[in-house]
Amino acid sequence: MRIRIDGSDLPGRRVGAEADALRLGNVHVGLQRKTEVVDQVRADAAEATWSFEVSSRDVDGMLDVGGPWVHGRPGARFLCLSWGAVTEDGFAMFRRAKLMFTDIPTDLLRAAHEGSGLLVGRVGLTDASGGPLCARVHPPAITWTLE
Helix, strand or coil: CEEEEEEECCHHHCCCHHHHHHHHCCEEEEEEECCEEEEEEECCCCCEEEEEECEEEEECCEEEEECCCCECCCCCCEEEEEEEEEECCEEEEEEEEEEEHHHCCHHHHHHHHCCCCCEEEEEECECCCCCECCEEECCCCEEEEEC
């Protein structure tokens, strides 16, 4: 199953102390693959896009997803956008945003599983306080479509 996550409204583009701290701290957001955070994008980028594939299978009439991008147990699977500071020692994660598969409309998930298109999640990456989006991200904070 092909998936693309389109991130907009990154918190480092805003005005204020929080945005300044993110820029000065060299904060990035990336997609978590197993324990590694890859395809990192600066917190002040105009946008962020991640494209990848997950495995999917039908188990007793229910779709289950898996692979290195997928986290969580069956029935509670999610994708993870991780925020961290890039330092000489690597990536120091401090927040994660969980994009829950249970929030994807069943018909879209099934169509993507059957190869009918690309599953696209669109999400603003700044929370209500002006910081990096974190915790579980539910609609309407994320919208899912099939392209």
